[in-house]
Amino acid sequence: MPESPAPPKQPVATRREKFRAYMKNFNPTAPARDAIDSGLVLEDLHNSLSRSLAARADLEPGSQQLLAGGIGSGKTTELLLAEKSLYAEGNTAPLFIDITAETDLSGLDSGALLAAFGLHLVRAFRQEQLQAGFSGEQLAEVKKAANRIREFSLGKTESRWVDDYDYYEPPPEEEDGPPEPGHYITVHTPGKLQPPFPALQRDIQQIHEPLEMFLTAARKLFHDVVVIFDGLDRLIGLEKFWAVAHQDLRALRKLQVSVLAAAPLSILYGAGRQIAENFDRVYHLQTLAAEPEKLAVLKSVLEQRSVTEMLGSQQAERICVASGGVLRDLITLARDAGEEAYISGSDQIRLEDVEKAVGQLGTGYLRGLGPGQLKALSTLNKTGSFDPNSSVNMELLVTGRALEYSSTDFRVHPALLPLITKPEARIA
Secondary structure, eight states, X not given: OOOOOOOOOOOHHHHHHHHHHHHHHTOTTSOHHHHHHTTOSOTTTTTTHHHHHHHHHHHSTTOEEEEEEOTTSSHHHHHHHHHHHHHHHSSEEEEEEEGXXXXXXXXXXXXXXXXXXXXXXXXXXXXXXXXXXXOHHHHHHHHHXXXXXXXXXXXXXXXXXXXXXXXXXXXXXXXXXXXXXXXXXXXXXXXXXXXXXXXOXXXXXXXXXXXXXXXXXXXXXXXXXXXXXXXXXXXXXXXXXXXXXXXXXXXXXXXXXXXXXXXXXXXXXXXXXXXXXXXXXXXXXXXXXXXGGGOHHHHHHHHHTOOTTTBOHHHHHHHHHHHTTOHHHHHHHXXXXXXXXXXXXXXXXXXXXXXXXXXXXXXXXXXXXXXXXXXXXXXXXXXXXXXXXXXXXXXXXXXXXEEEEETTEEEEOTTTHHHHTSGGGOOO
């Protein structure tokens, strides 16, 4: 009996569009806000954490809450979902500020958070809103406060009358020297949000009065204002985090502005616990369990992005286990496996495509590790012993090479584990 002919492959255009749609749903670098708006995010993944954050911020003006977790644990998504919950209340104005988009973190200094908050506050209330709520002298005072906030944040350029030569140094191209007294010159005062960020030279109180005045105006239009700071978790060192945040957060508490903020993982350990006591609540966004019997939650994240057509059950389970429960790695593995399948000419993602993606992820985590870090990971794998207060171990946690599932359960990332156990890893 003659063999049945093989079914024809999908047309190239159809196959390409199918993979493009899949890859779009699994873009680990896509803005979290876009993923939420597109319905790709499982909003109740962490037991209504975002609603808890929003509720306290709304009910206790001036409260301050931190969200700590490793890279790719979903902190930004939870903060954005909290913003969404606050908007749903209808009488609260949440201001979401990614501080990394405002200035250079390497030069971040005290006053920067207030400066960024002030700018977003002024921008949030349109001219027509203010005109509807105020008139005459009141509106003029609100505008004056807005200008003072902008000057503190961005600096100002002004003309000064030259009385003498003491403070004026002409540029090299000015061969004729400084102007005669009685002329105007333009002097620029650097602002708070210009990279590299200058050291704070003005007292925090300078911005307090105009912020208070503008907030008073804003609260006539909205019940309250909540500020959400993302990106502060990238200040890995506790000293840097607290140096930047301490004065600013005290000022915001005094202004009765509730704060939600991402925080470095180090705030949960050692000296960080003393800093944590300054906050009303510190939430720890722990890694999701990735054992085969507990994969339902991770699988639901994949299913939310409609993968059933492309990704079989066995392949999905392998991706969940290899991700270690790190959400960003879960999305990355699904995306990279899709790319491998497309390159190979397959119409679906095969197990070998997943394994290639896992190898790429593990190699990325291996890159840059020194002997001390490799030894710490080897010890963790062999004995389960792991002291998060160690600077070496803290770096491994922050970078996702070591994962924390509970206060007593630390493990090597499963994509990295096979690579550090090879002889060529040369563990010292």
